[in-house]
Amino acid sequence: MSWRRWTEEEVKFLKENYKKMECLEIAMILNRSVTSVAQKAKNLGLKKKKHSNGVFPKYLKQFKYIYDKTRKEKIKERAKRVKELID
Helix, strand or coil: CCCCCCCHHHHHHHHHHCCCCCHHHHHHHHCCCHHHHHHHHHHHCCCCCCCCCCCCCHHHHHHHHHHHHHHHHHHHHHHHHHHHHHC
């Protein structure tokens, strides 16, 4: 992807959905990199809610890889459906 300015619509979408959606999902919908989405959110002062103690629970760390892999697959599928609705 080449560099391009953020449109007002993209910024609005990011602000409305940053707490509800994963960066990967937003990136796929907006056709931007995850880094671009995360950096723009940071520049706008947007924050995601962290786990209550700010870390992934210790007893779940062993399942984190499986969780992340499954989560990414679900995110890609949901982003695909949302993009179809937009187009």
